[in-house]
Amino acid sequence: MKLLTTTTVAAITLAFAGEALATEWNVSVWGKRRAFTEHIERMAEIVAEQSNGEFTMNISYGGLSNNRENLDGISIGAFEMAQFCAGYHRDKNRAITVLELPFLGVQNLEQEVAVASTVYGHPAVAEEMAKWNAKILMTSPMPQYNIVGTGEPRDTVEEFDGMRVRATGGIGSVMESVGAVPTSVTATEAYNAMESGVVDSVAFAQHAHLSFGTIDIADWWTENLNPGTVNCPVVVNIDAYDALSDEHRAILDNAVGASLDHYLDNYAVLLEGWETTLAEKGVEKVTVSEAEIEKLRANAAPIHEAWIEEATANGLPGQELYELTLEAVAANAPSN
Numbered sequence: 001m002k003l004l005t006t007t008t009v010a011a012i013t014l015a016f017a018g019e020a021l022a023t024e025w026n027v028s029v030w031g032k033r034r035a036f037t038e039h040i041e042r043m044a045e046i047v048a049e050q051s052n053g054e055f056t057m058n059i060s061y062g063g064l065s066n067n068r069e070n071l072d073g074i075s076i077g078a079f080e081m082a083q084f085c086a087g088y089h090r091d092k093n094r095a096i097t098v099l100e101l102p103f104l105g106v107q108n109l110e111q112e113v114a115v116a117s118t119v120y121g122h123p124a125v126a127e128e129m130a131k132w133n134a135k136i137l138m139t140s141p142m143p144q145y146n147i148v149g150t151g152e153p154r155d156t157v158e159e160f161d162g163m164r165v166r167a168t169g170g171i172g173s174v175m176e177s178v179g180a181v182p183t184s185v186t187a188t189e190a191y192n193a194m195e196s197g198v199v200d201s202v203a204f205a206q207h208a209h210l211s212f213g214t215i216d217i218a219d220w221w222t223e224n225l226n227p228g229t230v231n232c233p234v235v236v237n238i239d240a241y242d243a244l245s246d247e248h249r250a251i252l253d254n255a256v257g258a259s260l261d262h263y264l265d266n267y268a269v270l271l272e273g274w275e276t277t278l279a280e281k282g283v284e285k286v287t288v289s290e291a292e293i294e295k296l297r298a299n300a301a302p303i304h305e306a307w308i309e310e311a312t313a314n315g316l317p318g319q320e321l322y323e324l325t326l327e328a329v330a331a332n333a334p335s336n
Contacts, residue, residue, distance in 0.1 A: 023055045023248055025080035025240065028064040028073055031188055035207035035270050036140055037061075039263035040083065040234060046255040047248070055248045057081065067186050071235070075132040080240040083140060085232040087168030087184065092132065094314055095125045098321045099231040100169030101307055103300040105329050106229070109264055112141040114332035116231060119325055124316055134235040138256045141263070142205040143271070144226035145171055148218035149201030150194065153286045155222070157295045166190050167203040170303060171228045175203075177299040187212055194218075205229065206274050207267070215277065220284040227296060 027044070029037050037059075044057035065073040070082035071092055086097050099119055106112050116139035119125060129136055147165065154160055161179030172182035185193045191213040193199045202214045209215040244252065278285060304322065311318030
């Protein structure tokens with residue numbers, strides 16, 4: 001029998017050690033690659049580059065889970081990272097739904113990032129996420145939603161009455177307050193719902209109108225309604241996060257800032273081309289008067305109060321979370 005030399009044994013040992021240190025994460029998102037997922041795509045590049053390929057992420061667009069079950073998948077360790085939207089399962093993530101309240105006054109994406117990050121840092125948010133074995137890594141900032149619709153343009157509160165609209169969270173609540181009929185079909189279902197007439201209109205940010213095709217069958221778009229947005233964090237499985245080496249964990253944490261910067265830069269380019277997109281597709285821009293918007297805004301206050309009461313009833317510091325959100329909005333206003 002040929003004996004292994006000391007050098008050979010050392011080489012084999014190092015090889016096994018290198019293999020043990022390699023980390024491969026599965027990431028569950030949905031739809032297709034778009035502005036909404038660019039920070040995740042960039043993060044995958046950063047961690048691979050900075051770990052010399054020892055920490056990699058496989059990003060799956062719908063292959064691991066559907067969008068309503070990503071938090072459940074995280075909780076059981078079916079994958080290590082996922083993106084989800086709070087409005088898809090409000091009972092599982094009540095605390096962060098404060099960020100989906102209508103007419104909070106957020107004006108741009110940079111402010112959206114700052115406000116979300118502040119709320120994510122509250123202990124009640126971390127505690128609620130921990131129930132699902134989840135840790136919030138970063139937000140997926142989106143502009144204020146606006147509505148595309150079919151048929152005659154609607155630009156008054158009176159015309160919203162009876163309108164069937166795909167809208168979730170606080171946007172759905174404020175639309176319902178003026179007689180619209182909101183439905184919370186997922187983003188991937190929105191096109192078919194609109195095409196088949198299940199809904200007359202869809203509330204999305206610009207990237208989603210593009211990615212999910214609703215702009216392709218729309219006749220009009222409200223350019224300035226701006227009732228609010230949805231909150232969609234990227235979370236990691238706590239066990240997987242804790243199992244990372246110190247080096248890989250630091251790489252992941254430090255990649256958040258650069259990933260979000262990339263997201264913001266990419267979204268700015270998308271917004272620059274939006275006017276051209278509308279013209280090419282023959283979509284009419286609808287400007288809602290300030291008086292009509294004020295009617296909607298007036299209905300937001302009771303929705304805010306109801307959120308505080310419901311959150312408090314469910315054991316959350318509702319008033320504290322609400323005030324924290326408003327303080328963050330004011331502190332991070334563009335004028336500041």
